[in-house]
Amino acid sequence: MEIFLKDIAKYKDQTVTIKGWVFNLRSSGKIIFLQIRDGSGFIQAVANQSELAAEKWEQVKKITIESSISVTGQVIAHPKQIGVYELQVKNLQIVQIAKEWPIGKKEHGPEFLLDHRHLWLRSQKQWAIQRVRNSVINAIYEYLNNNGFIKIDAPILTPTSCEGTTTLFAVPYFDLGSAYLSQSGQLYIEAAIFSHGRVFDFGPVFRAEKSKTRRHLTEFWMMDAEAAFVEHEENMKIQEELISFVVNKVLTDNLFELNILERDLEPLKKIKPPFVRMTHAEAVKKLQSLGSDIKPGEDLGGDDETLLTKDSPVPIFVEKWPKSIKAFYMRRDPNNPEVVLGADLIAPEGFGEVIGGSERETDYEVLVKRMQEEKLPLEPFQWYLDLRQYGSVPHSGFGIGLERLVGWMCGTHHIRETIPFPRMINRLTP
Numbered sequence: 001m002e003i004f005l006k007d008i009a010k011y012k013d014q015t016v017t018i019k020g021w022v023f024n025l026r027s028s029g030k031i032i033f034l035q036i037r038d039g040s041g042f043i044q045a046v047a048n049q050s051e052l053a054a055e056k057w058e059q060v061k062k063i064t065i066e067s068s069i070s071v072t073g074q075v076i077a078h079p080k081q082i083g084v085y086e087l088q089v090k091n092l093q094i095v096q097i098a099k100e101w102p103i104g105k106k107e108h109g110p111e112f113l114l115d116h117r118h119l120w121l122r123s124q125k126q127w128a129i130q131r132v133r134n135s136v137i138n139a140i141y142e143y144l145n146n147n148g149f150i151k152i153d154a155p156i157l158t159p160t161s162c163e164g165t166t167t168l169f170a171v172p173y174f175d176l177g178s179a180y181l182s183q184s185g186q187l188y189i190e191a192a193i194f195s196h197g198r199v200f201d202f203g204p205v206f207r208a209e210k211s212k213t214r215r216h217l218t219e220f221w222m223m224d225a226e227a228a229f230v231e232h233e234e235n236m237k238i239q240e241e242l243i244s245f246v247v248n249k250v251l252t253d254n255l256f257e258l259n260i261l262e263r264d265l266e267p268l269k270k271i272k273p274p275f276v277r278m279t280h281a282e283a284v285k286k287l288q289s290l291g292s293d294i295k296p297g298e299d300l301g302g303d304d305e306t307l308l309t310k311d312s313p314v315p316i317f318v319e320k321w322p323k324s325i326k327a328f329y330m331r332r333d334p335n336n337p338e339v340v341l342g343a344d345l346i347a348p349e350g351f352g353e354v355i356g357g358s359e360r361e362t363d364y365e366v367l368v369k370r371m372q373e374e375k376l377p378l379e380p381f382q383w384y385l386d387l388r389q390y391g392s393v394p395h396s397g398f399g400i401g402l403e404r405l406v407g408w409m410c411g412t413h414h415i416r417e418t419i420p421f422p423r424m425i426n427r428l429t430p
Helices: 005-011 054-062 110-115 124-146 186-196 232-253 255-260 280-289 302-309 364-373 379-386 402-410
Strands: 015-028 031-037 042-048 068-077 085-096 170-172 178-181 198-206 219-228 276-279 316-322 336-347 352-359 395-401
Touching (some): 005 015, 015 042, 031 054, 124 198, 124 255, 124 402, 186 379, 232 316, 232 336, 232 402, 302 316, 302 336, 336 402, 364 379, 395 402
Parallel strands (some): 042 085
Antiparallel strands (some): 015 068, 031 042, 068 085, 170 178, 219 395, 316 336, 336 352, 352 395
16 A cells, blocks of 8 residues: 555554655664655654565665665554654665765755755755745635635736836847846736735746845745735734734644754744834834934844844834835825835844835825836836726735745745745856
């Protein structure tokens, strides 16, 4: 009976067949212990010379790390670990004997590991991170689907930028000149709220910033959500409910993976609404009192984000930012037109911003004026401006950086480990 290791507990005392890879092994004379994974889980298979035919024992002795095999054996409870099972080998077939494995137990530098990323993905910690990533993605879908959102796909090739920056990747586009790899699907899915009310997209985006921090990638995945008739306060409420839902799902579904990652679970267990809210001006004052040299009107740096949240058990919304450092589409605060109704959600434990969002400007003339102030060409955005002339309504949205969120869940210091094949300013391979 061929099974997956994630279901091994169901087959105690039965004979089963598993197919997978030997990620570690050790010999004790006439007994060889094989550590096997099949993609769904891990198990130790015990091969005893006295219980195998001579030719099968000779095959077992040839096995190397990362060899692929098919093993038949009896499932038994581990003699010392409760809830853990072993496989007593009765038969074995080798699919392929692997050549010498290049990633040893010694300490390897990050560049070596990234050069071997196609192989490094097999390690237990990297396996665990990608499983958590999968859970985060599915949890985001589940929350949004259960709260009236539908998925609308935004284009990856765009005629101009989303936020008027110059950090774009240009692509020759037939006879039409240059297209650009998308920075965000936001503007496009805004068009869909007038048809569907609440929408989201989820896909790769690209930033040509020459940034080398542990929180930046050149290519990453983002979920953008937009909702009609949702204003600033409700927008933040949706975000904190979504993040709390994701954290709870990871704690429920990924305890095994979090244990592999040695993740401290107590900080994650504290993530429940409501989150802390403070204005940008209040954040600046607090940071200055904590020793930061930040000045009024300036953006928060990574160190500022870490400092701001160091004593907070829950994420912090920094809201009402100076309009001069935020995007043209953010609605100004009616009570103070120098700030916008936008908020960044800063995760605790030093993991920084994980969401950026705002209420969107709905007035055609105000939006045109703001774009002119930013010296943005109106023609490429005329379709976006049209949305303010045909049934404009209050609406809001936000974007979640998947890799930053996964890094926070896993306790991973550098987000390059949270994406299968990271792209950074100095890395395009493998």
